[in-house]
Amino acid sequence: MAQLDKFIAAMLTRSASELVLAPEAEPTLIVNGKPASLTSRKPNVSQIRRLIAEIAPKEVRVAFTTDGGGTFEYRVGNLDPVSMTVSDWAGETELRIRPLAALRADDAIALETDDMLVHDGPIGALDAPPPAPPVRDLGGSKIAGGSAGSPPIDELFRVLVKTGSSDLHMSSEEIPMIRKDGEMVRVDYRRLNPEALWELLLPIIPQSNREQFDAEGDTDFAYEIKGLARFRANLFRDRKGVGAVFRTIPADILTTEQLGLSQAICDLTKLTKGLVLVTGPTGSGKSTTLCALVDLINRTRSDHIITIEDPIEFVHENKKCLVNQREVGVHTQGFKRALRAALREDPDIVLVGEMRDLETIAIAIETAETGHLVFGTLHTSTAYSTIDRIIDQFPPDQQEQIRVMLSESLRGVISQTLCKKIGGGRVAALEVLLSNPAVANLIREGKTFQIPSIMQTNRGRGMVLLNEALLELVQKQKITADEAILKAVDKPTLKGMLKNANIPLPEGA
Numbered sequence: 001m002a003q004l005d006k007f008i009a010a011m012l013t014r015s016a017s018e019l020v021l022a023p024e025a026e027p028t029l030i031v032n033g034k035p036a037s038l039t040s041r042k043p044n045v046s047q048i049r050r051l052i053a054e055i056a057p058k059e060v061r062v063a064f065t066t067d068g069g070g071t072f073e074y075r076v077g078n079l080d081p082v083s084m085t086v087s088d089w090a091g092e093t094e095l096r097i098r099p100l101a102a103l104r105a106d107d108a109i110a111l112e113t114d115d116m117l118v119h120d121g122p123i124g125a126l127d128a129p130p131p132a133p134p135v136r137d138l139g140g141s142k143i144a145g146g147s148a149g150s151p152p153i154d155e156l157f158r159v160l161v162k163t164g165s166s167d168l169h170m171s172s173e174e175i176p177m178i179r180k181d182g183e184m185v186r187v188d189y190r191r192l193n194p195e196a197l198w199e200l201l202l203p204i205i206p207q208s209n210r211e212q213f214d215a216e217g218d219t220d221f222a223y224e225i226k227g228l229a230r231f232r233a234n235l236f237r238d239r240k241g242v243g244a245v246f247r248t249i250p251a252d253i254l255t256t257e258q259l260g261l262s263q264a265i266c267d268l269t270k271l272t273k274g275l276v277l278v279t280g281p282t283g284s285g286k287s288t289t290l291c292a293l294v295d296l297i298n299r300t301r302s303d304h305i306i307t308i309e310d311p312i313e314f315v316h317e318n319k320k321c322l323v324n325q326r327e328v329g330v331h332t333q334g335f336k337r338a339l340r341a342a343l344r345e346d347p348d349i350v351l352v353g354e355m356r357d358l359e360t361i362a363i364a365i366e367t368a369e370t371g372h373l374v375f376g377t378l379h380t381s382t383a384y385s386t387i388d389r390i391i392d393q394f395p396p397d398q399q400e401q402i403r404v405m406l407s408e409s410l411r412g413v414i415s416q417t418l419c420k421k422i423g424g425g426r427v428a429a430l431e432v433l434l435s436n437p438a439v440a441n442l443i444r445e446g447k448t449f450q451i452p453s454i455m456q457t458n459r460g461r462g463m464v465l466l467n468e469a470l471l472e473l474v475q476k477q478k479i480t481a482d483e484a485i486l487k488a489v490d491k492p493t494l495k496g497m498l499k500n501a502n503i504p505l506p507e508g509a
Contacts, residue, residue, distance in 0.1 A: 002051075002054045002055045003051055003054065004051050004052075004054070004055055004097075005076045005077075005199070006198075007019055007021075007027060007038060007097070008074075008076050008079070008082055008097060009076060009079065009198055009199055009202055010029070010195075010198065011029055011038075011082075011097065011099075012076075012079050012082075012099065012202070013198060013205075013210055013214075014029060014031050014036070014210075014214050015207070015211055015214065016030055016031045016036070017030045017031075017033075017098065018030040018096060018097065018098045019038070019096070019097040019098075020094070020095070020096050020097075021043060021048055021051070021094065021095040021096075021097075022048075022094045023043065023044055023045045023048060023093065023094075024042050024043075024044060026038070026039065026040060026041070026042055027039055027041075027043070031214075045093050048093050048094075049093055051095070052084070052086055052093070052095060055074055055084075056072060056084070056086075057072065070086055071083060071084065071085045071086075072084050073100065077203065078151065078203045079202065079203065080099055080100065080101060081099075081100045082097050082098060082099055082100060083097070083098050083099075083100055084096075084097055085097075085098075150225075151200075151203040151204050152200055152203075153200045153201065153203070153204060154225055156168060156187070156189070157223075157225055157228065157229070157231060157246070158228065159178075159187065160178055160231075160246070160248055161228055161248060163178065163180060164180070164425070165179055165180040165185075165248065166179050166180075166247065166248055166283065167179040167245060167246065167247050167248070167283070168231075168244075168245070168246040168248075169184070169243075169244075169245050170192065170197060170200070170201070170243060170245075171192075171197075171238070171240065171243040172192065172193065172194040172197055172238070172240040172241030172242055172243060173191065173192070173193060173194070173241070174191060174192065174240075175187065175190070175191050175192070176189050179283075181420055181424055181425060181426060182418065182420055182426060193241075194240070194241030194242055197241065197242055197243075197244075198242060201235065201242070201244055204223050204233075205219075205221065205235065206221055208329070208330070209221045209235070209329075212329070213235055217236065217237045218234065218235060218236040219234075219235050220232070220233065220234050220235075220310055220311055220329070221233050221235075222249075222311035222312055222313065222327075227251065228251060229248055229250055229251050230249040230251065230313065230314075230315070231248060231249060232247040232249055232313055233245070233246050233247075233311075247283075249287075249313045249314055250314075253292070253295050253314055254288060254291070254292055255292055255295060255296070256293065256295075256296050258292075259288070259289065259292050259428075261289070261292065261293075261430075262430075262432065262462055262464075263462070264432060264434060264461065264463075265412075265414060265430070265432060265462070266293075266296060267462075268293070268411060268412045269293050269296045269297045269300070269301075271373050271411055272348075272371070272373060273368060273369075273370075273371045273372055273373055273409075274368050274373060274374070274409055274410065274411035274435075275364065275365060275368040275376070275406075275409045275410050275411060276293075276373070276374070276375050276376075276411050276412045277355075277375075277376050277377065277410075277412070277413045277414070278290050278293075278375070278376075278377050278413075278414045278415075279377065279378045279379065279380040279381075279386050279413060279414070279415045279416070280379070280380070280381070280415055280416035280417060280418075281379060281381065281417070282379065284416040284417060284418045284428070285416055285418055285428050286377045286416060287313050287314065287377075288314075289414060289416060289428075290351060290375055290377065291313070291314040291316075293375065294307070294316060294323075294349075294351060294375070295316065297321060297349060298316055298318075298319045298320060298321045298323060299319050299320060300320065301320060301321060301348075302320050302321065303321050303322075303348035303349055304321065304322045304324075304345075304346060304347050304348050305322070305323045305324070305347065305348070305349045305350075305351070306323075306324050306325075306326065306342050306345060306347040306349070306350050306351070307323070307324070307325045307326065307350075307353070308326050308328065308332070308335055308339060308342070308350070308351065308352050308353055309325065309326070309327055309328065309351075309353035310327065310328035310329065310335070310353055310354065311327050311328070311329075312325050312326075312327045313353075321349075324345070326338055328353075335352060335353070335354065335355075335356060335357075335360045336357070336359045336360045336363055339352060339360060339363045339367065340363060343367060343370070347372060348373065349372070349373045349374075349375070350364075350372055350373070350374050350375070351374075351375045351376070352364055352374065352375070352376040352377070353377065354376075354377055355376045355377065355378055357393075358393045361390055361393055362394075362402075364376055365402070365405050365406060365409055366405075368409040369405060369408065369409050378390070380415065381415065381417070381489055382431060382466060382489055383413040383415040383431045383432065383433035383455075383466075384433060384448050384451040384452060384455075385448075386413050386415065386433075387406065387413075387443055387451070388448055390402070390406060391403060391406065403443055403444055403446060404444055407440040407441070407443040407444040408440070410435050410440075410443070411434070412432070412433060412434050412435060413431075413432075413433040414430055414431070414432055415430070415431040415432075415433075415466065416428045416429070416430055416431075417429045417431075417469075417470075417487050419473065419478075419483050419484070419487050420483050421479060422477060422478060422479060422480060427473060427478050427479065429466060429469040429470050429473055429487065430464065430469055431464055431465055431466040431469055432455075432462060432463055432464045433451065433463060434458070434461065434462055434463055436454075436458065436461075438454050439451060439454055442454065466488065466489060466490075467488060467490055467493055467494045467497060470484040470487060470488055470494060471484070471494065471497050471498065471501065474498065474501075474503060475501065475503070480506075481498055481503055481504070481505060481506055482506040484498070485498075485505075485506070
C-alpha cells in the first residue's frame with residue numbers, strides 16, 4: 001500500500017473536495033469549503049517527492065522533471081478515482097488531489113478557517129512505505145485482502161458466519177473480536193490502527209452514512225454479502241479513533257416453527273388490530289422473533305405489511321402479502337414521520353423496528369387503536385414492566401389517558417432473555433403476557449404490579465412468567481441452574497422453584 005493511499009482514503013471518507021500537500025505545512029483537506037488539518041506532521045520537499053514517486057507512472061515522473069509539473073489519475077482499491085496535480089517538481093513541490101467527480105462538477109470552493117481535525121497524530125512514516133500486513137488464518141480462511149473484486153473486510157464476515165457468532169467488534173488499536181455464544185473472543189488477525197481500520201471499513205460505507213458519520217460521529221447502515229448474510233452495522237468514534245460493530249442477520253428467515261414459539265404467541269399474528277410488543281435487552285433476539293411473526297403473517301394472510309426499520313435487517317419477499325420495507329435515513333427521515341405516513345398508505349400490519357421516543361410510542365398506540373395491527377420493540381427486561389415504561393414516557397397530565405388507551409389497544413408482550421445453552425449456542429427464555437379483561441383493568445387502574453399474579457393463574461391460556469420459562473429450560477437440560485439464576489430478575493423466587501423441583505442449586509447460591 002502506498003503511503004498516500006491513507007491520505008486519499010481520508011479525503012474520500014470526509015467527502016472533501018481537495019487535499020493539499022505543501023512543504024513544511026500540515027496536509028490539509030477542504031471539507032465543505034473549509035480547510036481541515038489532516039495530520040500535525042509537516043512533510044518536507046523530499047518527503048513529498050517520495051510520496052509522489054511511489055505512485056506516479058515512470059513516464060509521468062520523467063515529465064515532471066522536464067516540465068516542472070503535471071497531472072495524472074490514480075485510484076485506491078475500490079474507491080473513487082482521483083486527479084493528482086503536481087506543481088514545480090524541481091523546486092517547492094506541491095501536490096493537490098481532487099476526486100474526479102468533483103472536478104467534473106467544477107465545484108466552487110470558498111476557503112474559511114476551521115480547526116476540525118481528522119487525526120491529531122502522525123498517519124505514519126512519510127519516508128518509507130509501511131510493511132505489508134501479515135496473512136492470518138481465521139478458522140481456515142486466509143485474511144490478506146479478500147477474494148478478487150470483494151472488499152477485504154468480507155473475509156472477516158465469512159469467519160463470523162462460519163463460526164456461528166453473532167457480532168463482529170472492530171476498534172482502533174485493537175485486534176478484531178467476535179461474540180461467540182455471548183462471550184467476546186479475539187480473532188486471529190492483526191491489531192488495527194485507526195488508519196488501517198478506516199481502510200477496511202471505507203469500501204462498504206454508503207456515501208450518505210459517510211456524511212452522517214462526519215457530521216454526528218456515529219451512523220447505522222446495513223451491509224449484505226449475497227448468499228451469505230446481511231449485517232447490521234454501527235459506526236462510531238471513541239477516544240482511540242473509529243470503531244464499528246456488526247450484527248449478523250442470517251440470509252434465511254427462521255420460522256416460528258424453527259424458533260419453537262408457542263401457539264399462544266403465533267395466535268397474535270391472527271389479530272386484525274392492536275399492539276404487540278417484543279421486548280428484551282440489546283442482543284436478545286427481538287428482531288429474529290419479530291421477523292418470524294411477520295413471516296408467518298406473510299405466509300398465511302393476504303394483507304399489506306409496512307415495516308419501518310433502522311436499518312432494514314431481514315428482507316421479506318412478497319408471499320401472500322405485499323410487504324413494503326422502509327429504512328430510516330434512506331427512505332424516510334425518522335420513525336415517527338414514517339409511522340404518520342403509514343396511516344395514509346393503507347396498511348393492515350405495521351412493524352416499528354424501535355419505539356425510541358414519546359411521539360413514536362404515541363403514534364403507535366394511536367395506529368393500533370384505529371384498526372391496524374402494530375408490532376414494535378422496547379428495551380425492557382420483563383413483560384409487565386414494559387407497560388410502566390410506556391406510561392412513564394408521558395408527562396403526568398397525560399398518563400391517565402395513555403393508561404386507558406393502552407388497556408384497550410395492548411394485545412400481548414413477549415419479553416426475551418437469551419441464555420447460554422449446555423453444549424454451546426444460546427436459547428431464549430420467553431415471558432409472555434396476553435391481554436384479557438383482568439389485565440386491561442389493572443393497566444387502567446395503575447396496578448401493574450399485580451399483573452404477575454394474573455399471569456400465574458392464566459398459565460393454561462399461554463401466559464408465562466420469566467421464572468417459569470427459565471425453570472422449564474433447566475428441566476429440559478437446555479441450560480444450567482447457574483445460568484437460570486444469573487438471568488432471572490426475581491432470583492429468590494426462582495431458587496425456591498428450583499428447590500421444589502429437586503434441582504440442586506449451584507454452590508454459593
